[in-house]
Amino acid sequence: MADKELVSTKKCPACQQWSHWQQLTSDRCEHCGELLDPRAYADVQQQAAMEQQQGGIQLMEIGPEDGGVMRFFKTIVRGGQLLFIAILGFIVWLVTAIAG
Numbered sequence: 001m002a003d004k005e006l007v008s009t010k011k012c013p014a015c016q017q018w019s020h021w022q023q024l025t026s027d028r029c030e031h032c033g034e035l036l037d038p039r040a041y042a043d044v045q046q047q048a049a050m051e052q053q054q055g056g057i058q059l060m061e062i063g064p065e066d067g068g069v070m071r072f073f074k075t076i077v078r079g080g081q082l083l084f085i086a087i088l089g090f091i092v093w094l095v096t097a098i099a100g
């Protein structure tokens with residue numbers, strides 16, 4: 001029994017032709033060279049930019065499986081993190097303003 005090759009195909013949003021893809025957001029159409037999943041690609045880019053903006057601070061994630069108490073606790077932690085990011089941003093702005 002031969003192993004079935006794991007090949008995925010995706011319909012290109014630009015030229016409407018089926019193209020092979022590795023299920024990566026950066027995969028491009030083999031017919032026209034456009035991104036096969038431009039929306040996911042944009043999401044990844046945006047997420048990377050946001051993480052860079054936050055100085056690598058990982059925000060507390062609140063999942064739907066979290067209970068009431070956990071949700072409450074995580075919301076406070078998340079609020080503190082956001083406040084920290086805001087203060088950090090303010091200091092950066094202040095330093096820039098003084099230096100300029």
Ligand SMILES: [Zn+2]
Binds near residue numbers: 014016030031033
């Ligand atoms: Zn295409």
